[in-house]
Amino acid sequence: MIEKLKQIVLKNKDRLFYVCDNECITYYDFWEKIKYYSYYLKRQGTGPVIVYGHKSVNMLISMFSCLLAKRTYVPIDISVPRKRIEDIIRITNADLFIKNEEIDNFKIETLKLDELVKYHDELEKESISKYVYIVFTSGSTGEPKGVPISNDNLENFINWISNLLYNNKKVNVLNTANFNFDLSVADMYYSLFNGHTLIAMDDLNYDSMFLRILKANVIVATPTFVKMCLLNPDFNDKNYNNLKTIYFCGEKLEVQIVKRIYERFSKIQIINAYGPTEATSAVCASIITKSMLNNNILPVGDVSSAATIITIKNNEIVLSGKSVFDGYLNSADGFFIDSGDKYYLTGDLGYIKDGLLYCSGRCDNQIKYKGYRIELEEIENVINRIDGIVDSCVVPKYNENGVVKYIKAYIVGNRQKDDILKFLKERLPLYMVPKSIEFLSKLPINENGKVDRKKLINL
Ligand code: AMP
Numbered sequence: 001m002i003e004k005l006k007q008i009v010l011k012n013k014d015r016l017f018y019v020c021d022n023e024c025i026t027y028y029d030f031w032e033k034i035k036y037y038s039y040y041l042k043r044q045g046t047g048p049v050i051v052y053g054h055k056s057v058n059m060l061i062s063m064f065s066c067l068l069a070k071r072t073y074v075p076i077d078i079s080v081p082r083k084r085i086e087d088i089i090r091i092t093n094a095d096l097f098i099k100n101e102e103i104d105n106f107k108i109e110t111l112k113l114d115e116l117v118k119y120h121d122e123l124e125k126e127s128i129s130k131y132v133y134i135v136f137t138s139g140s141t142g143e144p145k146g147v148p149i150s151n152d153n154l155e156n157f158i159n160w161i162s163n164l165l166y167n168n169k170k171v172n173v174l175n176t177a178n179f180n181f182d183l184s185v186a187d188m189y190y191s192l193f194n195g196h197t198l199i200a201m202d203d204l205n206y207d208s209m210f211l212r213i214l215k216a217n218v219i220v221a222t223p224t225f226v227k228m229c230l231l232n233p234d235f236n237d238k239n240y241n242n243l244k245t246i247y248f249c250g251e252k253l254e255v256q257i258v259k260r261i262y263e264r265f266s267k268i269q270i271i272n273a274y275g276p277t278e279a280t281s282a283v284c285a286s287i288i289t290k291s292m293l294n295n296n297i298l299p300v301g302d303v304s305s306a307a308t309i310i311t312i313k314n315n316e317i318v319l320s321g322k323s324v325f326d327g328y329l330n331s332a333d334g335f336f337i338d339s340g341d342k343y344y345l346t347g348d349l350g351y352i353k354d355g356l357l358y359c360s361g362r363c364d365n366q367i368k369y370k371g372y373r374i375e376l377e378e379i380e381n382v383i384n385r386i387d388g389i390v391d392s393c394v395v396p397k398y399n400e401n402g403v404v405k406y407i408k409a410y411i412v413g414n415r416q417k418d419d420i421l422k423f424l425k426e427r428l429p430l431y432m433v434p435k436s437i438e439f440l441s442k443l444p445i446n447e448n449g450k451v452d453r454k455k456l457i458n459l
Helices: 002-011 027-044 055-067 082-092 100-105 112-124 152-162 183-192 206-213 221-231 253-262 288-292 376-384 417-428 452-459
Strands: 018-019 023-026 049-053 073-077 096-099 131-137 145-150 172-175 199-202 218-221 247-248 269-274 283-285 307-313 316-320 333-339 341-353 355-363 364-369 372-375 389-399 404-413 435-441
Touching: 002 027, 018 055, 023 055, 027 055, 027 253, 027 376, 049 055, 049 100, 055 100, 055 333, 073 082, 082 131, 082 145, 082 417, 096 100, 112 152, 131 152, 145 417, 152 307, 172 183, 172 206, 172 269, 183 218, 183 307, 199 206, 206 221, 218 221, 221 253, 253 288, 283 355, 307 341, 307 389, 316 389, 364 404, 372 376, 376 389, 376 404, 376 417, 417 435
Parallel strands: 018 199, 049 073, 049 096, 073 131, 172 199, 172 218, 218 247, 247 269, 404 435
Antiparallel strands: 018 023, 131 145, 269 283, 307 316, 316 341, 333 341, 341 355, 364 372, 389 404
């Protein structure tokens, strides 16, 4: 992987690797910096490294310096609350914390020049660490689950996505997700390993957002993001004529949205990709043609060209093979072993028809809200830790199209709403904090003796 990266850098020396806010960096400068800092990182230890920051050149330099130094990086966005960061440090056993604005302070004072030259010569001959990165997803036990992704997982993904998208012609790729979400793995590694230019959406600032999109040839985003773009009537092929492809992943792509995109961009290529963080960003994808828009559900992937093995077991999508991670750092969930092979149970309900995979819902209480993955039990577990709370049930509230509008918590207990919200905001990312709280004297129970979630969803 490192040798390949070096070849790409040599071929694209003067090309911009990354553009963000008011800063940018060429492939050559990027490579020189990560070589330098990786030397420092290698001498500091061997454990995972927390890379803390947002969208900046230094954030990328920090992550890829870890890759070169054979140290697993753990990206954490500045929006993650402090107590959750403490959980992540404990779970990963990380022994170094880099604030991305500080990486420039790394000084290799004790450096012997010949040692550095030797290090650079040897660099590409060495294999990289088993786990390249660890990202965290919502966990039903009340703490986030750490997903380590190996060098083999990632290499397999890079090959798959490079075959799917442009790999000869140079393009500008728009990164919309923060680096602690695995959607960013798709744009970042696809762009870097094909010599493209990655353009960062720094923040959801409406004006700067459209300035970035103006330059993009490929957008990598959730449907939620593109729905927001469609609110702007000027978002069409007359004004945004560079835009050639939208790669969707992460949540259900509604037929209605694709119809609206085709009305504005008649020649655009729309790709609907599917996959969980546990199987390295995405495992399959379908090109959504206009003829597919007569159905009420869109395919999420062509099984024959998938990055891994996809099967259906009891209506659930099951993944095995090269894309699938080894297991969570802090949970044994999600796997079954059959004849020595390991299978990952996605929790997604689905079926395969004419070689295409369809995703039809969930068999648990995981939801997608504004593109974010949330285990509702994680929120309940945190609420139930508050003194004076007896029980709670957190449910999604849907709009008429079946899309989650907001999250609501039904709580039995004696606490002020403000105290509860303060406690939650200290521990959960903002998108997991319920918009609305209602107190009940007891939670409704269904005929199986369980909390009647359906009743609360429709209340
Ligand atoms: P994440 O780990 O955040 O990438 O979320 C993975 C989950 O997002 C999957 O297990 C699915 O429930 C959902 N998902 C991902 N891609 C799609 C898609 N194209 N259509 C429907 N659901 C999707």
